[in-house]
Amino acid sequence: MIKIAIFASGSGSNAERIVEFFSSNEEIEVTLVLTNNPAAGVIERAQRLNIPTLIFNKTLFSKTDKIVEILQSQQIDWVILAGFLWLVPNNLTRAFENRMINIHPALLPKYGGKGMWGHYVHEAVVANQEKESGITIHYVNEKYDEGKVIFQAKCEVTSGDSPEDVAKKIHELEYQYFPEIIYQEILSAKNSIVE
Template sequence: MKKIVLFASGNGSNAENIMAHFEKSGQGTVVGVFTNNSHAKVIERAKKFQVPTYVFNKTELSDDTVLNNLQELQPDLIVLAGFLLKFPVHIINAFPNKVINIHPALLPNYGGKGMYGMNVHNAVLEKKEKETGITVHYVNEHFDEGEFIFQANVAIENCTTAEEIAQKIHELEMEHFPKVIVRLLEG
């Protein structure tokens, strides 16, 4: 059975969707949820699926603490699902082509440091874009610059608020992210 580890910093709706998908499908198993936020809702969501959680601080992410935990789990894929810290190069190097992220825009637009969640949706609204979407990409040493794996777009010309855009993006994430993970696990 292919093993998945999730990283999330907050609400964890994407993480929950992934855990639910793999619990039902049997196409893999989520063996751990890592978070840098001891108050993150993702912890409650992981408990619902009896997935162990690992709470860490920035020092433990930078030193070998998180890396050692990951090496014990031996994941086939590390999935950043709403993880807001820069992912360390030493972990990326230990798991080459096994760390992926989802971004709530069509990269290379609206990517980079500080471009996450509502920051992205507000920027898209401000530019009066007619469409936006999601990008699943490999993680490298730069924010949102890794090789693209998948993109999906959605029309937003009728959206008048960033919240409306966020809802459309959320629907794309829920539909596509688990399927992309399955494809990657199947090679």
């Protein structure tokens, strides 16, 4: 069984869709949800879906090997960042090199980097009168939003769109593509090992 851990900081809507996507898969399952936010909505969602949850603080995450040790003890194969806001430390990116995937709510390299998440991204897109936005699914390295791009999908941004309108379009793309792209990457990695 291939085991996935999901890191999330917010409501967890993407995390829930990933769990549901793999719920009937006999080879891949989500076995752990981790969050840095004790008030995150993802905790309630994980409980409802019977997925164990771990809440951690900045010191534990950034200054120790504890998170890596927990993931390894749980035999986690892949790490998915689904609305996780902290920079991932080197010990974690190294432990899961080419096995850690993030989704970003813009067409990287535009609107990436520290502080560019959620509504901040959509507000910047609207303020700059962009004609399109979208999602970028990418591997995670030690820098914000700079890992190798796996997949992008676009949506139109019209002159009348508010940041909330853009957010809605982005969420639809996330829900449509993120679980499927994760699945394809896991299968691709598995097949390359077999070969």
